[in-house]
Amino acid sequence: MNTxxxxxxxxxxxxxxxxxxxxxxxxxxxxxxxxxxxVMAVLAKGYLAVDLFFMLSGFVLWLNYADAMRDRALxxxxxxxxxxxxxxxxxxxxxxxxxxxxxxxxxxxHRADDTAYPLAELPLHIAxxxxxxxxxxxxxNHPAWSISCEFAAYxxxxxxxxxxxxxxxxxxxxxxAIVALAGLAWRVIDTPGxxxxxxxxxxxxxxxxxxxxxMLCALWQRWRGDRRAAPIAAGALAIxxxxxxxxxxxxxxxxxxxxxxxxxxxxxxxxxxxxLRARPFVWLGEISYATYLAHFPxxxxxxxxxxEDPARIAPALLALYLSLVLLxxxxxxxxxEKPAQRALNxxxxxxxxxxxx
Numbered sequence: 597m598n599t600x601x602x603x604x605x606x607x608x609x610x611x612x613x614x615x616x617x618x619x620x621x622x623x624x625x626x627x628x629x630x631x632x633x634x635v636m637a638v639l640a641k642g643y644l645a646v647d648l649f650f651m652l653s654g655f656v657l658w659l660n661y662a663d664a665m666r667d668r669a670l671x672x673x674x675x676x677x678x679x680x681x682x683x684x685x686x687x688x689x690x691x692x693x694x695x696x697x698x699x700x701x702x703x704x705x706h707r708a709d710d711t712a713y714p715l716a717e718l719p720l721h722i723a724x725x726x727x728x729x730x731x732x733x734x735x736x737n738h739p740a741w742s743i744s745c746e747f748a749a750y751x752x753x754x755x756x757x758x759x760x761x762x763x764x765x766x767x768x769x770x771x772x773a774i775v776a777l778a779g780l781a782w783r784v785i786d787t788p789g790x791x792x793x794x795x796x797x798x799x800x801x802x803x804x805x806x807x808x809x810x811m812l813c814a815l816w817q818r819w820r821g822d823r824r825a826a827p828i829a830a831g832a833l834a835i836x837x838x839x840x841x842x843x844x845x846x847x848x849x850x851x852x853x854x855x856x857x858x859x860x861x862x863x864x865x866x867x868x869x870x871x872l873r874a875r876p877f878v879w880l881g882e883i884s885y886a887t888y889l890a891h892f893p894x895x896x897x898x899x900x901x902x903x904e905d906p907a908r909i910a911p912a913l914l915a916l917y918l919s920l921v922l923l924x925x926x927x928x929x930x931x932x933e934k935p936a937q938r939a940l941n942x943x944x945x946x947x948x949x950x951x952x953x
Contacts (some may be wrong), residue, residue: 604861604865606653606864606865608878609874609877609885611881612878612880612882612883613646616646619887619918620639623917625912628908644791647801647851650802651851651854652808653806654812655810655812655813659817665757667943676750680698682940684690685724686936687885687889687932689819690936692722695893696718721740725744727744727799739889739892740889744799748803767818767819774812777804777808778848778851778852778855780804782845805851813862815830820863825910832856832859833856836849868934887921891925902917939943
């Protein structure tokens with residue numbers, strides 16, 4: 597199995613911007629009174645960045661691992677699972693451990709909040725199972741709900757790769773299947789918005805959009821290098837945006853809009869002067885997992901330490917918080933996420949070498 601995954605810089609760059617969209621989605625609660633209404637309306641849709649993450653994940657995993665799954669069948673799955681756990685679990689568990697320490701401090705000072713930090717649910721969070729329909733509310737590190745759903749997609753990915761080969765499907769068939777999956781999302785997610793009722797519906801949201809991402813990857817592999825592909829994707833994006841503006845259900849049209857956006861970015865990855873391929877954006881994408889997991893607990897601590905009115909955080913204080921998120925993301929990526937990932941992958945390599953010997 598490929599040990600150095602293929603990456604498209606523009607997709608890495610958009611991941612960084614999407615992570616910061618989620619950050620601003622959460623901090624907008626402190627921007628009351630001075631942020632324009634139009635800005636607040638845009639930030640209120642920040643939860644949709646998670647839907648882009650799900651599609652990106654399906655796209656990237658199909659690109660890097662689908663062939664290996666088909667060629668090596670069962671022998672490829674354990675290594676794939678280990679590499680995905682090494683990628684997402686260490687940083688998740690480090691931040692969760694910090695929140696456990698925080699919760700214990702609240703208990704010691706008689707300020708415990710059993711709804712925000714339920715100790716009985718902690719094993720589910722450790723095992724990344726907390727959003728598999730086993731709980732009624734989000735707790736502990738709220739953004740980690742999507743990591744739980746991604747973990748489910750990882751577990752099912754080998755089955756998908758073994759059972760279907762999108763290369764054998766015609767392009768029209770794949771496009772129709774993507775539209776059909778958006779229709780399935782609309783029927784299954786029986787709420788006005790994609791971000792509603794996450795404990796009940798988040799897993800379906802992830803699995804549907806993850807599968808859409810794998811199909812998009814197959815289309816990209818087939819059409820890359822074709823100059824007509826990017827204009828077609830741009831046209832599809834314009835139609836989807838028009839549909840959303842016209843009032844089509846978010847649960848149907850937004851997955852299609854994000855699919856068109858992802859296709860446009862992938863087909864335009866090698867375009868000259870593509871800003872998302874600039875090193876600052878790529879770097880933001882590289883540290884985006886740390887940004888995504890760390891910003892929420894950091895915001896809680898920041899408000900306790902520095903904020904008197906959580907509904908109106910002074911712009912200077914908000915800028916300080918955002919700077920701390922960026923710094924924490926860089927440090928966690930450099931000193932926790934990547935070293936732990938390398939160590940776990942090295943451990944697996946050593947174990948396999950010993951077994952062969």
